[in-house]
Amino acid sequence: MTISIDTYIVDSFTDKPFKGNPAGVCLVTQKLSDKQMQLIAKELGLSETAFITKTGGLNTFTIRFFSPKMEIPLCGHATLAASKVCFELYPEIDKIHFKTIQNLDLIITKHGKTIAMAFPVYHTIPQHAPKALLDALGLHKISNSEYNSETNILLLEIESSEVLKQLSPDFERLKRAHNSINGVLVTARSQRHGFDFESRYFWPWSGTNEDPVTGGTHTFLAKYWSERLNKKKMNSYQCSERTGFMEVELIGNDTLSIKSQAQIVFKGALRL
Template sequence: MTERIETYIVDSFTDKPFKGNPAGVCILNNTLLNEQMQLIAKELGLSETAFINKIEEQNKYSIRYFSPIMEIPLCGHATMAAAKVLFEIFPEMEKIHFENIQGLDLLIKKSGATIEMEFPVFDTVPQNAPEELLKALGIKEIVNSEFNQETNILLIEIESDKLLQSLSPDFEKLKQSHNSINGVLVTTISQRNGYDFESRYFWPWSGTNEDPVTGGTHTFLSKYWSTRLNKKKMNSYQCSERTGFMEVELISDKKLTIKSEAQIVLKGELRI
C-alpha cells in the first residue's frame, strides 16, 4: 500500500521566497526507517530535510534531519522550516517543542512573521587549519582557527568580508584536505550596515558543497563573536549566493535565541 506523506519546501532565514536556505519538511503519521528517510532526503536533494512526528504531549514533536548523504543531529534552518509549517497548519499554536535525536528540547515561538528558536550554546577550542584546506578554499591568511566538537566543524576567521563573498572553493581538493570534520565555517566581521558578522559554510564531507544559511553553526559562532565583540545580541548575515539573515542573542551560558523569518514555497504529497 502506498504511504502518502505531506511534504513542504520552505526557505528559512529570509523574508523573500527563493532566498535563504531551502529545507524539506515531511509530516509523518507513521515511523519511517532510517533508510527511507535517507532516500527521501536524497530524492529531494536539499541540504537538509526534516522529518517530524507528533508526540503525545501537547505541542511536542520529534524531529530528525537528513542531508542527501547522512543524518545530521541538529539543523537550524530545517527546524525553522518545520516550525513555519506547523504554525501555518495550526494558526492558534504559539509555541512548539521539538526533541531531536540527541534528546535536546528545542523551544520555538512565533511573534507575527518572526520565528524564535532556543538553541544550545557550544564552545570552540583552538585548532590549526591545514595548509591544503586553506589553499582549497582560496585563503592565504587567517586571523584565527578553532574547532567545535559537538558539530565537528572547523571555524576559520578571516579579515575581509569582500574575500569571504568572493570565495570559490575547489570542493574536490577541499574534501581531500581533511578526513575528520563535517564542515568548515569561514567568518569575518561585517562591514554591512546593520550586521555584526558574516559567514559561509562549506560541507562537502557530509552534505552539499555549500549550505546557503546555517542556523546550526550559530550554536558556537554566536559565542565566538560575542566574546570578540563583547555583545550578547548580534545580527548575522550569511553571504552565500542566496543570502540570509538572523538575529542571535545569548540568554545564558547554555542557551541562545535565533530569530528570523521563513517562506513556504511548495506544498505537496510524497508517495512511498
C-alpha cells in the same frame, strides 16, 4: 500499500521566496526507517530535510534531520522550516517543542512573522587548519582557527567580509584536504550596515558543497563573536549566493535565541 507523506519546501532565514536556505519538511504519520528517510532526503536534494512526528500534545513533536548523505544531529534552518509549517497547520499555538535525536528540547515561539528558536550554546577550542584546506578554499591567510566538537566543524576567521563573499572553493581538493570534519565555517566581521558578522559554510564531506544559510553553526559562532565584539545580541548575515539573515542573542551561559523568518514555497505529497 502506498504511503503518502505531506511534504513542504520552505525557504528559511529570509523574508522573500527563493532566498535564504531551502529545507524539506515531511510530516510523518507512519513509521519510516532510517534508510527511507535517507532516500527521501537524497531524492529531494536539499541541504537538509526535517522529518517531524507529533508525539503527544498539540505542540510537541520529534524531529530528525537528514542531508542527502547522512543524518545530521541538529539543523537550524530545517528547524525553522518545520516551525513555519507547524505554525501554519496549527494557528492556535504559539509555542512548539521539538525533541531531537540528541534529546535536546528545542523550544520554538512565534512572534508575528518572526520565529524564535532556543538552541544550546557550544564552545570552540583552538585547532590547526591544514595548508591544503586553506589552499582549497582560496585563502592565503587567516586570523584564527578553532573547532567545535558537538558539530564537528572547523571555524576559520578571516579579516575581510569582501574576501569571504568572493570565495570560490575547489570542493574536490577541499574533501581531500581533511578527512575527519563535517564542514568548515569561514567567518569575518561584517562591513554591511546593520550586521555584526558574516559567514559561509562549506560541507562537501557530509552534505552539499555549500549550505546557503546555517542556523546550527551559530550554536558556537554566536559565542565566538560575542567574546570578540563584547555584545550579547547580534545580527548575522550569511553571504552565500542566496543570502540570509538572523538575529542571535546569548541568554545566560547555555541558551542561544535565534530569530528570523521563513517562506513556504511548495506543498505536495510524497508517495512511497
